[in-house]
Amino acid sequence: MATSKIKKxxxxxxxxxxxxxxxxxxxxxxxxxxxVVVEGINKVFKHAKPSYQNQNGGIIEREAxxxxxxxxxxxxxxxxxxxxxxxxxxxxxxxxxxxxxxxxD
Numbered sequence: 770m771a772t773s774k775i776k777k778x779x780x781x782x783x784x785x786x787x788x789x790x791x792x793x794x795x796x797x798x799x800x801x802x803x804x805v806v807v808e809g810i811n812k813v814f815k816h817a818k819p820s821y822q823n824q825n826g827g828i829i830e831r832e833a834x835x836x837x838x839x840x841x842x843x844x845x846x847x848x849x850x851x852x853x854x855x856x857x858x859x860x861x862x863x864x865x866x867x868x869x870x871x872x873x874d
Contacts, residue, residue, distance in 0.1 A: 781841060785838075
């Protein structure tokens with residue numbers, strides 16, 4: 770399985786879709802299906818029947834997954850491309866800023 774350039778906990782900006790321009794924190798990453806769930810982005814309503822966990826049921830608002838290609842990593846408040854530098858255990862994520870590579874983590 771390939772390594773994802775976006776990780777859980779990253780701050781990202783939406784660059785396409787109905788929430789274009791909004792920013793949020795990544796809550797979940799699905800590498801296999803190339804999807805991310807971002808806090809406060811792509812809100813949907815789910816109609817739930819009453820159950821043991823949810824006694825009343827009703828309408829629940831939650832975030833739905835969006836494609837990972839529709840978000841960009843925020844580095845120092847600006848959206849940037851993310852790449853990798855190094856080999857094996859020395860492999861690190863880097864932000865591509867103005868032709869230079871700056872370490873993210």
